[in-house]
Amino acid sequence: MSPLKKKRWKIAHFATTSISTVGAAVSIFRLVFLYSNSQQTSRCNVCKLQLAYEYFGQRPPFGKKTIALLENAYVIHDPFDADGSHLILGSHCSECGAAVCVDQKCSLFYVKRFCCQCCIARNEDFPTEVQKEIKKMKELNSKN
Structure with a gap:
């Protein structure tokens, strides 16, 4: 029986994002699942x-x-991997403590981890390469 049928996953959201797993950024199609038996939830403040x-x-x-993650993170089993790997869904901003998802x-x-508001507020404190990512983040947020 496949992990999807066995665990009765329900697709709740589909988006493209970048996630960070032990420092390596991996671009994937993000599927956020609601596990029928899971009672633990968090909401992205952004x-x-x-x-x-x-x-x-x-x-x-x-x-x-x-594997030890570099931050406390919200994690689920990866339903597409039979090896039992995991997906990081979100964490808390290290500045303000807000719960945030890993969407760019x-x-x-x-x-x-920094939320978009703290990144924009402390833009000058980051290296030039990271400032470019913050600029992209600001542009993405201004489109919505």
Whole structure:
């Protein structure tokens, strides 16, 4: 039986984003799932997306046990990977503490996670390369 049928995943949201997994940015099609048995949810303070997660912390109890995330994060099993890997859905801003998803218009990970408001407010404190990403983030948010 496939992991999708076994766990009865329901697709709640579909978007393109960048996620950060142990420092490596990976561009994927993000599917946020509502697991029928999951009662734990969080809401992104920027886009208001509700995230149903299975674990919050740095060491998910599923997937590779040797991996430690660089931040406390909202995590689910990856339903498309039989190896039991995970997807990071969001975290908290290290400046203001707001819950944010990993969408490129909502947050940025540079050593720590920052929400878009804190990135824009502290733009000059970041390196030039990161300032370019913040500029893109600002442009994406101004379109909406």
